[in-house]
Amino acid sequence: MSFGYTKPRQVFTDEQENQLATYLQHAASIYFGLSPREVRMLAYECAKPFNLLMPVFSAFLKRHPQLAIHFPEATSLSQASALNKSNVSVFFGKLGEVMGRNKFDCTRIWNVDETAITTVVQPNKVVASTGTK
Numbered sequence: 001m002s003f004g005y006t007k008p009r010q011v012f013t014d015e016q017e018n019q020l021a022t023y024l025q026h027a028a029s030i031y032f033g034l035s036p037r038e039v040r041m042l043a044y045e046c047a048k049p050f051n052l053l054m055p056v057f058s059a060f061l062k063r064h065p066q067l068a069i070h071f072p073e074a075t076s077l078s079q080a081s082a083l084n085k086s087n088v089s090v091f092f093g094k095l096g097e098v099m100g101r102n103k104f105d106c107t108r109i110w111n112v113d114e115t116a117i118t119t120v121v122q123p124n125k126v127v128a129s130t131g132t133k
Helices: 014-029 035-052 056-061 075-084 085-102
Strands: 066-069 126-129
Touching: 014 035, 014 056, 014 066, 035 126, 056 066
Parallel strands: none
Antiparallel strands: 066 126
């Protein structure tokens, strides 16, 4: 029998858990966040070859407060990958060329959107760094 506070069942070493937490943060930062279910599957696949007891996910999140479960913002992959410094510079460079060649002012520029054509699917929850979107 044990009395008092006992540490939640921890399957991996602290170093292994920190590596997993770092991987989850990196995956979320490159728009490939793993859902809680996928994290449990990954932990299971890591524990299986070593015949370790299966990990408890909620205790893992409590031990790593830098991680949280988020609803990511719905963004298409093309939007996420296209918004970078070089692409934006190219766009405004071409816009300047067209405006100079055709001699029109900014009141003649219109924003047109492909309304009712959705290319973005509402994503599932993901494990990511606390405080990020």
